[in-house]
Amino acid sequence: MVEHDGADIRGQKDIGRLLLRCADRPGLVAAVSRFLAETGANIISLDQHSTEPIGGMFMQRTIFHLPGLPAARDELERDFAVQVADPFGMDFRLTEAAKPKRVAVMASTEDHCLLDLLWRNRRGELDMSVVMVIANHPDLADAVRPFGVPFIHVPARREIRDEAEQRQLDLLRGNVDLVVLARYMQILTPSFIEQVGCPLINIHHSFLPAFVGASPYRRAKERGVKLVGATAHYVTDDLDEGPIIEQDVVRVDHRHSIDDLVRLGADVERAVLSRAVLWHCEDRVIRYGNQTICL
């Protein structure tokens, strides 16, 4: 199971996260850790993965403590680029644990995923700042109100998709680092996905790639499966085909009606989506082709 950063780390102002990716070669770990040591940073944790024993893609996530990080951040980034990233041909990203990601949640009428995200975040379990909830139905406004998060009703259905997406883009663009589709039941166009300018995470109510598309619980019942599941994945232009971040299942049997599958599946959906959002917000998820590496 993927880890999470503890309370000691989350929100601390001198804690940084360094993510990087490059072709694997000897000396990578040494180069990065030497750079950090010489800067005065102490490595708190370091996770790496190579897609192949030799000649694969190398990825590393490093959490470090550096007194004065907020002031030193920009210089650190420049120095790392010159001294390490450029010589090794690395992509990298440097983030501060004290700056949680700004997240918008999009929902329709189902409350379980939305409320679980809001509630966990209020408890401090997730590492994000929910800046708005956008819903294409007004039903969940009352349930969201106690959490103090703006609830914005943007009617959306197939016939008015263009206007709806334009209004959503006006709200989102530049304002959020992540969009979470918490059982948002409208299809988003490739144009929207391109323009929104940040990743989107969706929860699909089946164990993908089984039951791609509509009505997965009904089809699960018809096929007579003994487990139903849920899948959190990044949204791409191909419906239900994006990189999978997390999945889980629950046992069912012949006594369960389709309604029962919906109810039991809801528990799995909210758990899976919450884990995927947490890992994303903690900079743990690296996309690699159509797969994810969760460090």
Next chain:
Amino acid sequence: MVEHDGADIRGQKDIGRLLLRCADRPGLVAAVSRFLAETGANIISLDQHSTEPIGGMFMQRTIFHLPGLPAARDELERDFAVQVADPFGMDFRLTEAAKPKRVAVMASTEDHCLLDLLWRNRRGELDMSVVMVIANHPDLADAVRPFGVPFIHVPARREIRDEAEQRQLDLLRGNVDLVVLARYMQILTPSFIEQVGCPLINIHHSFLPAFVGASPYRRAKERGVKLVGATAHYVTDDLDEGPIIEQDVVRVDHRHSIDDLVRLGADVERAVLSRAVLWHCEDRVIRYGNQTICL
């Protein structure tokens, strides 16, 4: 989770199992239990299921204790047919717990499912008599020998399918109540399935309906799923489409190679197949369309 009959029941000579199926209507449970009570039988357990609250298909499995069952069996069957089954339009089956099913296991070169079945059966965990192992490769002969079960090598590959199936049918027909395909890697023809004259259970190395067909672990790796699974199902003419008896999954992540998935999946395969075989041998599995009811 489906139950199993305890050691108190398995193999006891006065214990009977009554399975029945008919259109649901009031008075079914009463009619059956009154019949048994008047016969002097004591109901040890009774499980029933109706596919709909009203107007569905009714299924019931009853375990009862009747002193002198072996001698009384035939008369009991006739009386039940006349007094209960015919009036209610029931299909039914009456079996004796003391007569375990005769089972043939078909295997190729992978030992994990085959050996787990043989081990569990030697320990008394399964309720069957393994009368032969048929393999299309000789590799597993040594591993089977200590169990005292005949190992029969019947070479089989696409080019000689007809001769192979004929030899297999000669061995199986009339001699077994169940054929278990324990990672038997050859496709069996509809003609074979029809002629063999008993049910076949197969283990497929994926969580069906995901990854139907060949190389499921490789395709699971390519899709980046976070769980891999296995499915035990009855064999029908449509490959991997038969009624599912049991499924399970195990968690995997980016660090696992395809070989790792094969290794981790093997544990799930053997557990799932063993449960499916046990439930079948205890007359718990009722086929209903392309689904199973496991009572």
Next chain:
Amino acid sequence: MVEHDGADIRGQKDIGRLLLRCADRPGLVAAVSRFLAETGANIISLDQHSTEPIGGMFMQRTIFHLPGLPAARDELERDFAVQVADPFGMDFRLTEAAKPKRVAVMASTEDHCLLDLLWRNRRGELDMSVVMVIANHPDLADAVRPFGVPFIHVPARREIRDEAEQRQLDLLRGNVDLVVLARYMQILTPSFIEQVGCPLINIHHSFLPAFVGASPYRRAKERGVKLVGATAHYVTDDLDEGPIIEQDVVRVDHRHSIDDLVRLGADVERAVLSRAVLWHCEDRVIRYGNQTICL
């Protein structure tokens, strides 16, 4: 896994539940089902259990459909007593699915179990009517308000236990069928448990019997266990020793601090408590000595 009654059953006015318990003997199932058939009732489901193959305690839960049940209920109860229960020496209870149990939830400052019960009930997943929340701290008043359930603050701590319990008894006695302790952190006296006049269900934050008593997560960390769990049980005079209704666990490892165990355990606590409350409200849980039978 224990089942639940589907949406077809819950709240329907002509659906009854019959629970009974007596020394096992032949003819019990027949007598009960004949009685119901002759009354015009159709058995929807029937689950029974005997603690021993012969000579044990027999328990049965029967769901039936009887047109006109609300009007016929009292007479049905009398007739069953005379015709079946008395001759067989049965304890029994007849309830109507249309009359959900009246439940009080007692809480302190932790919101996860309380909110999950209220959420699930609002979604129609549980089969109860929450008539009040009693808390010994005012903290959760705002979180409860949107659910439209009375929130009553009754300060309680060791020094004022007698007055607090008296106030609680004044609120509860005669008004509720079940009290749920949703991480209510005060010990209740045997006198309270006796006087409250209905069962109490508690959630303990460990996998009992491991870590009975205070600070189970801290002690779990110190012992280095690899799983932490939660246990829902009926409250008896012996702390953490009452009959267990449901338990579950979650995997942890060396990277988890005590705070992490608290966070991960909270998910298990709320899931386990919700299942136990549902099963109790559906009349599925039969106490037998210090164990429970969940039919």
Next chain:
Amino acid sequence: MVEHDGADIRGQKDIGRLLLRCADRPGLVAAVSRFLAETGANIISLDQHSTEPIGGMFMQRTIFHLPGLPAARDELERDFAVQVADPFGMDFRLTEAAKPKRVAVMASTEDHCLLDLLWRNRRGELDMSVVMVIANHPDLADAVRPFGVPFIHVPARREIRDEAEQRQLDLLRGNVDLVVLARYMQILTPSFIEQVGCPLINIHHSFLPAFVGASPYRRAKERGVKLVGATAHYVTDDLDEGPIIEQDVVRVDHRHSIDDLVRLGADVERAVLSRAVLWHCEDRVIRYGNQTICL
């Protein structure tokens, strides 16, 4: 879930494992990785853990590839001691992946843990060489024979404990790197544990610390728990109190007799013990007080 080294690593002659432990301080990862880089070694994977964010105990496991390792090993060890370990006050251990640990398995009459270890090892799933099986009963000799491992019958019971332990020590001392107690039902004396000169891993048939001591399944049934489990731990002088390496559980209910718990628990025991042995053999398990860190 703890990882395992892939087939790419296991048994490769140029792959080394470096385990180390010291008080945490800045620059540790850098110092070790620089040393390896300068030696010409390529880091394949690196896992570390610190028991506290600041001021804790630091542990690291590094897998590296160094051409010519077998010849260079001794010099590498000396250099690392002088250049890194001594300055930082480290304990460390350097092992070669090509040299599997020599393991003795001790058993009594239960075959499930023993056979699962032997079978997995034959498949190449474990990273060990089983050099002998010592049993205090002759029952399992036939089952062990096909695996080609010496089976040595050393009668042992309370009355002849001293002689038995002396014979066992004569067999084990100097010949094995690990002793696995695979449901070996005799208590070993502190003197034996001290003299045997290598770690011992035991499988206890309960979810410790629940049901320490004898007859855990019977006591689990009596307490009415809803899950039963198994625990693999290092053996210390305190029975069932040693550092836990791995645990798992399986769901049970009121229908299961004690015999059923034994049967279902056996599956958990063999899985848990196999994982613990694998992790130990791959140098993943670091003892820290009475806990284990599994990297």
